[in-house]
Amino acid sequence: MIDLALVWVGIIGLGVLIYVVLDGFDLGIGILFPFIKGQQERDAMMNTVAPVWDGNETWMVLGGAGLFAAFPLVYSTVLSALYLPIIFMVVALIFRGVAFEFRFKAHRSKPLWDQAFIWGSFLSSFFQGVILGAYIQGIETRNGIYSGGVLDWLTPFSLFVGFGVVLMYSALGCAWLIMKTEADLQDKMYKLMPQLILILVIIFGAVSVYTPLSHPEILRRWFSLPNLLYFSPVPILVLLFSALIIHACKRKSEIKPFVFTLGLVFLAFTGFVISLWPNIIPPSVSIWQAAAPESSMKFTLAGAMILIPIILAYTFLSYWVFRDKVRIGDEGYH
Structure with missing residues (x-):
């Protein structure tokens, strides 16, 4: 018999990873x-994602809708615990989206929209990391209801993870620009990428040390069998991918830095899953305890099986159509 809770965890996990x-x-x-x-260089940077940026956020909507459909307890509890950073993130995304559209039409106010785009991008990334850090720390519940305080999410660890996500997104953006631009802008990204990766490795190491030391249940999970066998290759692979990225930048490879950075993202996601599994509300509520009734999961799964292939298809098509480089001074793709 199919475990619908596991199927839905896979769907939501895939949506989060793609997002x-x-x-x-x-x-x-x-x-x-x-x-x-x-x-002009900033224009080229924005043009690399201008045709696809709003479609990328579809996956965030899918993750939220999936939680509401399959794990309503998680939806209500997590949003109650983290509603402030979630609101801050959404407001930052709104300012960023408005700046995306207005900046290309503005003249005298263009520097203002540059700042809105910068801070909207930074703050939305930062608060995504804060949400992640607070989630890893655990959410206090009593009888299925959030019982913590309004600012329980605001801790040194969650703030540190927030900056870590900012660095990870910066590295992804840098690798993307290496692949999608050329000339001086690409050279600047080649020089910046190794610095971002070195800082990111330090942050990975700090989080990997701090998390088990401050959370005994995660320490036991990491160093118990068979989890130790699953987790032990992760730090080695992080160092390997980091070295490959730096080497690829020295060799002026255009595609490899992005591919290897995706590898780092996947490893970070894997470490996150191993740390919390099988809990979906850390530290004690499991996937099956939080699952919706089977009839609800079946009904919503039927809709998901129709919508997800459509979303994947138009996402692939949009990236395929706009697969070429963006050149400085041009208004679009060739």
Whole structure:
């Protein structure tokens, strides 16, 4: 018999991973704006994602809708615990989206919309990391209802993870720009990428040390069998992919930095899953305890099986149509 709770966890997990990848480099471009001063270069940076940026956020909607449909307890509890950082993230995304549209039409106010794009990208990325850090720390519940305080999410660990996500998205954006641009802008990204990766590795290491030391249940999970066998290759692979990215930048490879950075994102996601499994509301509510009735999951799964292939198809098509490079001074793709 099919375990519908596991199926839905797979769907939501896939949606979150795709969102992190697609909107990650999208947000990363805004975070990298302060490193680039020329307006034409900034125009080219935005043009690399102009046809696809809003479609990338479809996957965030899918993740939220999936939680509401299959795990309503998680939806209500997590949103109650983290509603402030979620609101801050959404407001930042709104400002960023408005800046995306208005910046190309503005003249005297263009620097203002540059700042809106930068801070919208930075803050939305930062609060996504804060939400992740607070989620890893655990959410206090009593009888299925959030019982913590309004600011329980605001801790040094969650803030640190927030900056970590900003760095990860920056690296994704840098690798994307290496692949999609050329000339001086591409050279700047080649020089910046190794620095971002080195800082990111340090943050990965700090989170990997701090998390088990501050959470005994995660420490036991990491160092118990068979989880230890699953988790032990992760730090080695992180160092390997980091070295490959730096080497690829030295060799002026255009595609490899992005591919290897995707590998780092996947490893981080894998470590996150191993740390919390099988809990969906850390530290104690499992997937099956939080699942909706079987009839509800079956009904919504039928709709998901229709919609997800459509979303995948138009996402692939949009990236395929706009697969070429963006050149500085041009208004679009060739």
